[in-house]
Amino acid sequence: VxxxxxxxxxxxxxxxxxxxxxxxxxxxxxxxxxxxxxxxxYSLGVDIAIVIGGGNIWxxxxxxxxxxLDRSTADYMxxxxxxxxxxxxxxxxxxxxxxxxxxxAIEVKNVAEPFIRRRAIRHLEKKRIxxxxxxxxxxxxxxDTAAALRASEIEAQVILKATKVEGVYDSxxxxxxxxxxxxxxxxxxxxxxxxxxMDSTAFSLCMDNRxxxxxxxxxxxxxxxxxxxxxxxxxxxxx
Ligand code: UDP
Numbered sequence: 001v002x003x004x005x006x007x008x009x010x011x012x013x014x015x016x017x018x019x020x021x022x023x024x025x026x027x028x029x030x031x032x033x034x035x036x037x038x039x040x041x042y043s044l045g046v047d048i049a050i051v052i053g054g055g056n057i058w059x060x061x062x063x064x065x066x067x068x069l070d071r072s073t074a075d076y077m078x079x080x081x082x083x084x085x086x087x088x089x090x091x092x093x094x095x096x097x098x099x100x101x102x103x104x105a106i107e108v109k110n111v112a113e114p115f116i117r118r119r120a121i122r123h124l125e126k127k128r129i130x131x132x133x134x135x136x137x138x139x140x141x142x143x144d145t146a147a148a149l150r151a152s153e154i155e156a157q158v159i160l161k162a163t164k165v166e167g168v169y170d171s172x173x174x175x176x177x178x179x180x181x182x183x184x185x186x187x188x189x190x191x192x193x194x195x196x197x198m199d200s201t202a203f204s205l206c207m208d209n210r211x212x213x214x215x216x217x218x219x220x221x222x223x224x225x226x227x228x229x230x231x232x233x234x235x236x237x238x239x
Contacts, residue, residue: 006230009047009124011156012038013147016056018162018218019085025056026088035092037224038129042098046228047124049154050131051147052089054081060139075139079106082143086133087111099128105137105146117153124154144202152209159211160227161198162218167235168195184236197237212238 018034021027042048058081063074083104090100101123102112112133113119123130135146144161151159165173166181170193173179182189187207190197197203197215206213216227216234226233 003044003229005041005044005046005228007046007157007228009154009156010041010049010228011147011151011154011159012048012050012224013144013159013161014050014052014085014089014218015143015162016053016081016085018053018056018164019088020056026085028088028092031088031092032095034218035089035096035098037218037221038093039096039098040222040225041228042127042129044225044228045127047127047156048129049120049124049150049156050089050129051135051143051150052082052085052131052133053143054078054085054135057081057084072139075141076106079134079137079139082135083108083112083133086131090131093129099126100131101128102131102133105132105134108134120150121154130154142199142202144198145205148198148202148205148209148211151211152205156211159206159213160224161213161215162224163215164217164219166217166220167215167233168197168237182235183232184238187237187239190237206237207239210239212236 021030058077060075060078063069063071086102090102093100103115104112105115120130132150135143147159168182169179171179214234214236
């Protein structure tokens with residue numbers, strides 16, 4: 001098994017759901033396990049930037065259940081939720097002795113530094129993990145779009161999209177036991193077969209900027225390292 005990384009700089013997209021446990025919205029034991037997996041690739045010398053979601057705590061679309069919350073406000077609440085997750089992950093990583101910085105797209109100067117592209121790159125060069133929170137800072141967007149945007153800005157070679165399934169399937173593997181996992185897809189295959197890998201804004205940004213996406217299961221121990229070392233794990237989407 002190959003033990004050297006095939007990427008120099010990656011952007012890891014963790015959805016909020018990845019941080020939720022069986023009962024809790026934000027499960028610190030889960031955060032600890034994720035931090036272990038990240039530590040494995042950190043020790044390979046890869047530059048690591050992370051975009052974290054907030055769906056485990058709050059999603060903008062939940063506003064549709066309310067008669068007084070408008071969508072923008074609900075989206076700002078969602079962005080704040082990502083800051084909470086980001087701080088939890090920072091704690092878990094630093095507990096393992098890994099230096100990190102949290103950069104936020106919405107100013108919260110007592111808890112995190114503002115997003116400054118050149119400073120983020122400097123942190124990566126100094127081998128600090130940069131955790132980007134508050135999405136793009138704009139309502140009506142998603143943290144997947146933030147991942148595509150930040151990956152472009154820091155010139156990451158790939159977006160690793162962590163999920164709870166092995167990759168992209170031709171049908172829902174929870175419903176159809178015969179569902180087949182794609183090892184590789186082009187952006188156009190994904191569009192033509194209506195495979196939702198990210199929302200359309202995020203996906204277009206990846207396609208236009210030719211950023212490959214690897215969808216993989218973050219919950220299999222060693223999987224993140226395998227992906228980073230080029231093993232055929234998950235589904236690769238590229239042109
Ligand atoms: N959000 C937003 N703009 C952004 C990123 C996120 O308004 O640039 C809001 C949106 O309401 C979203 C919530 O934050 O539902 C949580 O983010 P997301 O749903 O992307 O998290 P994930 O699904 O990755 O957990």
